[in-house]
Structure formats: structure tokens, C-alpha cells
Amino acid sequence: MKKVGIISYGITPFTKEDQKIETVLLKSVKNLFENNSSVDRNDIDAVLVSTNNNAKYLSPVLSEMMGIQPKIAHSIESLCNSGTNSIVSAYSYISSGLADMVLISGAERYDSPGQILEWDNSRGEYKHPIYWASIFTKSYKREFSISNEDLAVVPVKNHKQAKENPNAMSSKTYSIDDVINSKKLTDDIRLLDCSRPCTGSASIILASEDIVKENTEQPVWITGIGQKTISAGFTKNMSLSSMESTKLAGDTALKMANRKISDIDTAEIHDAFSVCEPMALESLGFAKPGKGIDTIKELHDTNNFKINPRGGLIGSGHPLGATGIAQTIEITQQLQSNANKRQVDNANVGLVHNMSAAATSSTVLVLEK
Amino acid sequence: MKKVGIISYGITPFTKEDQKIETVLLKSVKNLFENNSSVDRNDIDAVLVSTNNNAKYLSPVLSEMMGIQPKIAHSIESLCNSGTNSIVSAYSYISSGLADMVLISGAERYDSPGQILEWDNSRGEYKHPIYWASIFTKSYKREFSISNEDLAVVPVKNHKQAKENPNAMSSKTYSIDDVINSKKLTDDIRLLDCSRPCTGSASIILASEDIVKENTEQPVWITGIGQKTISAGFTKNMSLSSMESTKLAGDTALKMANRKISDIDTAEIHDAFSVCEPMALESLGFAKPGKGIDTIKELHDTNNFKINPRGGLIGSGHPLGATGIAQTIEITQQLQSNANKRQVDNANVGLVHNMSAAATSSTVLVLEK
Structure with a gap:
């Protein structure tokens, strides 16, 4: 090609x-x-x-x-x-x-009218994305004994990183307690767990x-491309604590680029909700199943911007049709060493993970300088 | 490729x-x-x-x-x-x-919400496509001394051909008088001059x-592809009696296929309104400027289905997003000699012409067996 x-x-x-x-x-x-x-x-x-x-x-x-x-x-x-x-x-x-x-x-x-998938009547009145995110969160927490406090590190990290992104919607930082005590939307989702349209x-x-x-x-x-659609409704043949479309798209993209996941120096991950970041990291192979939060905590503690340097969807905001392009721009800036205070050291190979509707479909891109 | x-x-x-x-x-x-x-x-x-x-x-x-x-x-x-x-x-x-x-x-x-281009405020309240079609018709008639009776041959021919298309919306035939005496929508457009959503x-x-x-x-x-977008609003840099985007797309498609327009045995032409068929035939090179109606009359008189064998948009109906695909299916059936009573003799090379919004953009495909 x-x-x-x-x-x-x-x-x-x-x-x-x-x-x-x-x-x-x-x-x-x-x-x-x-x-x-x-x-x-x-x-x-x-x-x-x-x-x-x-x-x-x-x-x-x-x-x-x-x-x-x-x-x-x-x-x-x-x-x-x-x-x-x-x-x-x-x-x-x-x-x-x-x-x-x-x-x-x-x-x-x-x-945007793209926030709710009207077609999926299996969801009854629960069509808003917070409901699938809630089910994912409950399932992920149960399967891997993860607490709300554990998951709260995702918005804490991503808002911190967004503070260095002049185009991000968020300019505030939050503590674990701020996340836990923010408005409760469902049993498992707080307001600060959500990216905002x-x-x-x-x-x-x-x-x-x-x-x-x-x-x-x-x-x-662009050296690697992978895409996969599993379904439109999220109750169809899917695990609720991993992302099959993301796994398949990631494998395809890495294979095309002739790269391993350990070659990736920085990545944009589609953190529509807190739980999505560890699930995606695990499905892509950055972490073993159930260990994504450990990886995120370590990055946060060492102030390493490797994952979602611009603050992800949670920190930057989520203008649906623009998000995948904004992610790609961030990785481009990282590879060009133009990311200012967000710059990741030695960024030579980057990855973009962008998904839709409860990870029913995913795209993964590998970028190199 | x-x-x-x-x-x-x-x-x-x-x-x-x-x-x-x-x-x-x-x-x-x-x-x-x-x-x-x-x-x-x-x-x-x-x-x-x-x-x-x-x-x-x-x-x-x-x-x-x-x-x-x-x-x-x-x-x-x-x-x-x-x-x-x-x-x-x-x-x-x-x-x-x-x-x-x-x-x-x-x-x-x-x-379909695609029937009206809400963006084009230069049209004031006249956003319905019949208004650009009306301006095109007046301009074309004036420039080439064409009468309403001349143009009426387009719907007469296309409804006749649609009668042999089992999927067409129209199953009636009409006379020149029927067209002229159908409901007057503007100075230059009658109801039977229009394709219907x-x-x-x-x-x-x-x-x-x-x-x-x-x-x-x-x-x-698919041996030839040509596409061109001139503008979104039709008052921008355009002739009102020829179709620049169609000409450019047609030239590109024929060049890619290494064909001349005289090689084309049958074609689907985007006859959104009567005037569009002769204008497109002229812009594609099937007829000299102002002579498209002569070509159409001759085909009609000899019962030759070469142009718009399935009845075009006027005879078949116009489900916007499906139209270009339906046109391509018709040419495929023609090249496979599967078009039953609509079959054109010796159909080896076919062409599809599909356009949007007053020919502000056009696609031309060349198909061969």
C-alpha cells in the first residue's frame, strides 16, 4: 500500500x-x-x-x-x-x-443527536449511555474486585492532564473524594465518571x-489500521468487562504496523466513562485483565502522561464527530514533540483508540514519525 | 489499481x-x-x-x-x-x-430530510428543489429556444420506460399534453416534470x-470513476444551462476507463426534473449543447431504451440515498442481459450519472462486462 x-x-x-x-x-x-x-x-x-x-x-x-x-x-x-x-x-x-x-x-x-442510539429498543427507557456504562462498571468491579475509589483515579488523572491542554473543556483538577462525592447518576456512575458532549x-x-x-x-x-463492528446493541454476544471489538481492531492495527503493544509510547484511549479506560487498556494488551487500574494509578503517581495526554474524553470533552480526529491530532503533536507541558518522553510510536456505543465498534490507528 | x-x-x-x-x-x-x-x-x-x-x-x-x-x-x-x-x-x-x-x-x-438544503439562505424562502429546477428550465429554454412541449418528451419517455420496470413507482404512461396540462408548480415546471421522493x-x-x-x-x-463538487449553493460560479460538475466528472471517468462517450451503450442519467436529462446528456457529450432534446426525441420515437432504461428518477421514483445504487443495478442488469423488456441491444459499456443539489456535485461511473 x-x-x-x-x-x-x-x-x-x-x-x-x-x-x-x-x-x-x-x-x-x-x-x-x-x-x-x-x-x-x-x-x-x-x-x-x-x-x-x-x-x-x-x-x-x-x-x-x-x-x-x-x-x-x-x-x-x-x-x-x-x-x-x-x-x-x-x-x-x-x-x-x-x-x-x-x-x-x-x-x-x-x-448532538448522536448521544443516544434510538434504535436499541432492548434498552427500554434506558437508552442514555450512562446505563450501559453503569452495567459495564458493575460487571467490571465484580469480576476484578475493583472499588469506586479505584476507578476514580481515571477522571482524577485525566482532568489533571487536561489542565495542560488549552483546548480542553475542563480546567479544574479533582481529588478521588471529589469524584466519589460528585452527583450519583446510577448505582455505579457519578457525574465525574462521565465525558461530556x-x-x-x-x-x-x-x-x-x-x-x-x-x-x-x-x-x-499512519502505519496501522484496525476496525471491527460486533453489533449495534450492546447486549448481543458481548462480554461486559472487556471490549471484543477493541481487541480485534487493536490486533489488526498492530499487525499491519508490524508492532507490538510494548512498542507504543503514548496512546489516546476512548474513556467515554471511567471504566472504559482500564477496560480498553486491557483489551489492547497494555495491561492484563483486571490490572488496567494498576497501570493507570502508576502513571498518575509518576505524573506520566502516556495514556490520554490531552486529558481523554473525560478531561477534554467529547464532541462526537470530532473526537477521533482530536485524538489523532494529539498523537501527531506528541510524535512531533509539539505537545508542550503534555509531552511524553521519547514518543516515536503512538496509538489511537476510538469506539462507539458500548464498544460495539472500535477503530485503532498506529501512528509513527 | x-x-x-x-x-x-x-x-x-x-x-x-x-x-x-x-x-x-x-x-x-x-x-x-x-x-x-x-x-x-x-x-x-x-x-x-x-x-x-x-x-x-x-x-x-x-x-x-x-x-x-x-x-x-x-x-x-x-x-x-x-x-x-x-x-x-x-x-x-x-x-x-x-x-x-x-x-x-x-x-x-x-x-427524507435530504429533499431541501436548509443551509442555502441565498434562496430565501425558495429552498425547495423546484425553484432551482425552474431557473434551470427557464435559462435552458431561452438559451436554446426550447419549448415546454419539447421538454415534455423527457417524462413521456421515462414513464413509458418505467412501465417495464417492476420496481418503479410509476406504472402509467403519459402524453405530451398530459405533461403540459399537469399541475403548474412554477412558471416553467409542471408536476409531471418532477421526480418524486x-x-x-x-x-x-x-x-x-x-x-x-x-x-x-x-x-x-467498475472501470471508470469521476467526481466533482463545484459548490453547495447553486448560484455560485455556475452556468444555468449546463452542468459543470457533470462535465468534469464525466471526463475523468471516461479517461480512467480509457473510453469515449460514443463507446457508451446505455446510461442512467439523473433526471431529477425534465430539464436535467438534456442538460446532463449535453454536459456528458452525448449531444451537442442545445441538442439533448433532439437525441431524447429520437430515442423515444424509435422506442430505444438507451437512456434511463429503468425510467430514470422521474419514472422510477427518487429515494435519495438509494438512487445512485439503483442506477448502478440497472446498468449491471443491462450489461448482464438481464433487463427483460427494458433490455438495450449489445450493451457492453454503461454509464451512471448521479448528482446533488442543482448539479453542484456529480458522480459518473463507467461499468463494463
Whole structure:
């Protein structure tokens, strides 16, 4: 396959602001062109918009506003991993030769209709994601004798790391007690265990090898891709304390990149809720089953930003269609040694884990400099 | 690039029925597996859903209902050419090597939110597509001295052809007078000049060369692809009596296929309104500027089904996200000599033209047996 890399990125602050989706989209694309002024918009062959917003024809709308006339233009939706689905699609356009340069732009409003999967009637009135997160949490705690205090280290760590991310929605730090004493939403979920939907946008440009080398001195390459969908409803054939789609996507991505999990220097993990971070770390192989919290505690205690350096979804906020792209930007900045106070030492190989709807589907990307 | 072909297809009748989008989607996929029982659903690497419906996560939903666990799964939206955008995306997944077999399924309800582009405020209250169609019609009639009677041959021909299509919404034939005397919607548009939104679904499976040869004795290959987006709003830099995006997409597709327009034996043309058929024929090179109606009249008079054999959008109905896939199925059936009373003689090379929003974007595919 042809080599595909990242030549620029742009991002907005993640907020609760009430802005039109077109305005939000445009802001990260403008930031992208400011970040790399060598990119000629006449060279952009495809514009892919990642969103759960119900507005139509957003790719041509964005293209017209930016003065781009692409060949390929459409929106992509897959709930919370729309962003990495769009990145993989862009990769395939370039790798197949149908495009040489692709702009991927993800955006969401705080009131995104992608927050609830209306289809899943097996959930009855319990369609809000806090209910599957609650079931996962109860199951994980029981199976591995994990306490609420143990899990609370995830938001404590991720809010601490988000404080160094100028675009994160959170700028506060919290203690274990703050998490435990925050509003109880279900038996097993407190308010501070949750990532929050927000308004925000993130954009990147992918290109073929020659164009990457012409346009940036700090290329970052996508070397591994893995995706898997197990089901849509989470009660179908799934373990409730591990993530099968994540395991399969991770194995595929590492194999494609010819890497082991121990080669990964930093990773963005889809911590939609506290329990998701240890479950994903275990399913990806960063930790043995039930030992993810130990890994997270050790990283927190040593102030090591390896996992979710930008603060994860819990610290940064979760603008659904933008999240996978924002994760990819963070790993890009880490590999370029551009992550300021969030910088992880010796970051040469990075991983992005982005999932939807109770891990019924997952995407894993491996990035290298 | 790797060779990509079609191994099965399925379609539903196009109706005004009030059905859930998931039900509509499922029906054409079931028909697809009935049409080629050799396809193993465990081999499906990607499921792409083409729709303007606001329901989320439809690809995993469809996959779960069909017992498929794909790697790649998402929805694609680009108003009326969502269908061919999805086909091109599937092509790139296969051509890049990320997938070997892709299911593409398009569906829409009669009340699709994709009918009106809310973003285009330059249209004021005139956002319904009949207004751009009306402006195109007035402009085309003036520039080339075309009468309402001349244009009426388009719906007369397409309803006649749709009568031989068992899945078409229309089963009536009309005279030139019927068209002229049908309800006047604007100065230049009558009711029978319009395609009608409807409920319907169409699905195909694309695969890589070896898999195509294993799974069908009548392979049809996608040999040419062209896409272009000029803008989102139709008042931007556009001629009102030709289709620039169609011209550019057509040129690209023919060049990729190493074909001339005179090689095309049959074509599906996006006749959203009467005027679109001659304009598209001229922009693609089937006729000289202003002469598209002469070509259409000659085909009609000789009962030649070459253009829009299934009755086009005007005769078949227009379930937005399914239309481009239904067009591709028609050309596939023609090349396989499976089109019954609609069959065009010596159909070896076919073309699909699918566009959105006043031809602000177009896709053109070349198919060969």
C-alpha cells in the first residue's frame, strides 16, 4: 500500500457554546491552514466531514466556504467513532490512488443527536449511555474486585492532564473524594465518571508520501489500521468487562504496523466513562485483565502522561464527530514533540483508540514519525 | 489499481409506504442474498449505508440484523448522490487492500430530510428543489429556444420506460399534453416534470477481482470513476444551462476507463426534473449543447431504451440515498442481459450519472462486462 501521512491539523477549543455546525467546522479548518500555510487548497482532492449533526451536504458547504472544489465530498457518521472512520476512509482514497490529498473535518454541537442510539429498543427507557456504562462498571468491579475509589483515579488523572491542554473543556483538577462525592447518576456512575458532549471541531489533512514530504518537515505516518463492528446493541454476544471489538481492531492495527503493544509510547484511549479506560487498556494488551487500574494509578503517581495526554474524553470533552480526529491530532503533536507541558518522553510510536456505543465498534490507528 | 466488480445486487419496489428506515434497508439486502446465494456474509469486510435519514449507526444496525460483523461500518451522506459516493468509497476500500468485499446499502423514506438544503439562505424562502429546477428550465429554454412541449418528451419517455420496470413507482404512461396540462408548480415546471421522493432501498456488493470471479459468472466491472463538487449553493460560479460538475466528472471517468462517450451503450442519467436529462446528456457529450432534446426525441420515437432504461428518477421514483445504487443495478442488469423488456441491444459499456443539489456535485461511473 502507498504510504499515507499527516501534513497539517487544526482544532478549536471544546466548549458548551451554542454555535452553528457550519461555523464550528470552519473554525478548525481555518486553524489548519494557519498551522501549515504551504498547503494549497487547489490540491485537495477530497473533503470528508465527520459528524452526527443532522445538517445535510456539509462537505460541499464547508468546501464552498473554504474555496475548495474537491472531487470527493461527503459526510460520514458512525456515532462516537465517526472521526476515525473518516480518517480510514481518507487513507483508503489515498492508498487506492483516487486522491492524493484529503481534508477530514469533524464537528459537533453540544446537543448532538448522536448521544443516544434510538434504535436499541432492548434498552427500554434506558437508552442514555450512562446505563450501559453503569452495567459495564458493575460487571467490571465484580469480576476484578475493583472499588469506586479505584476507578476514580481515571477522571482524577485525566482532568489533571487536561489542565495542560488549552483546548480542553475542563480546567479544574479533582481529588478521588471529589469524584466519589460528585452527583450519583446510577448505582455505579457519578457525574465525574462521565465525558461530556460539547461543541468543538478538529481537522487534519492526509496525503500521499511525496506530498507529505513536500509539505512538512515533521511527517507523521499512519502505519496501522484496525476496525471491527460486533453489533449495534450492546447486549448481543458481548462480554461486559472487556471490549471484543477493541481487541480485534487493536490486533489488526498492530499487525499491519508490524508492532507490538510494548512498542507504543503514548496512546489516546476512548474513556467515554471511567471504566472504559482500564477496560480498553486491557483489551489492547497494555495491561492484563483486571490490572488496567494498576497501570493507570502508576502513571498518575509518576505524573506520566502516556495514556490520554490531552486529558481523554473525560478531561477534554467529547464532541462526537470530532473526537477521533482530536485524538489523532494529539498523537501527531506528541510524535512531533509539539505537545508542550503534555509531552511524553521519547514518543516515536503512538496509538489511537476510538469506539462507539458500548464498544460495539472500535477503530485503532498506529501512528509513527 | 486492483480490479473491482459487482457480485450481487438487491432492490425493493419504490413506493410511498410508511416504513421504518431499518426495515427498508433490510429488504434490499435480503433480496441481494437471494439473488446470489454463493455470497458468504462472513466474507463481508465493510458495510456502507447510503442515506439522508437522521437515524444513527445504521451500518452496525443493519449488520447486526443480517448477522454480519464487518471491519468497516458507517453511513455516508451527500444528498442525492449519496449512493454513488458510497460506491466510490467501497471501490477505494477494495482497491487500497483494506477490504475485499463491501456491502453498500442505500435506503430512504418518502419524507427524507435530504429533499431541501436548509443551509442555502441565498434562496430565501425558495429552498425547495423546484425553484432551482425552474431557473434551470427557464435559462435552458431561452438559451436554446426550447419549448415546454419539447421538454415534455423527457417524462413521456421515462414513464413509458418505467412501465417495464417492476420496481418503479410509476406504472402509467403519459402524453405530451398530459405533461403540459399537469399541475403548474412554477412558471416553467409542471408536476409531471418532477421526480418524486419515495420509500425504497437498493444494495450491491463490490469485491476484488478474484472474489468476483469466484462468485459470479456474469461479472460487471467498475472501470471508470469521476467526481466533482463545484459548490453547495447553486448560484455560485455556475452556468444555468449546463452542468459543470457533470462535465468534469464525466471526463475523468471516461479517461480512467480509457473510453469515449460514443463507446457508451446505455446510461442512467439523473433526471431529477425534465430539464436535467438534456442538460446532463449535453454536459456528458452525448449531444451537442442545445441538442439533448433532439437525441431524447429520437430515442423515444424509435422506442430505444438507451437512456434511463429503468425510467430514470422521474419514472422510477427518487429515494435519495438509494438512487445512485439503483442506477448502478440497472446498468449491471443491462450489461448482464438481464433487463427483460427494458433490455438495450449489445450493451457492453454503461454509464451512471448521479448528482446533488442543482448539479453542484456529480458522480459518473463507467461499468463494463
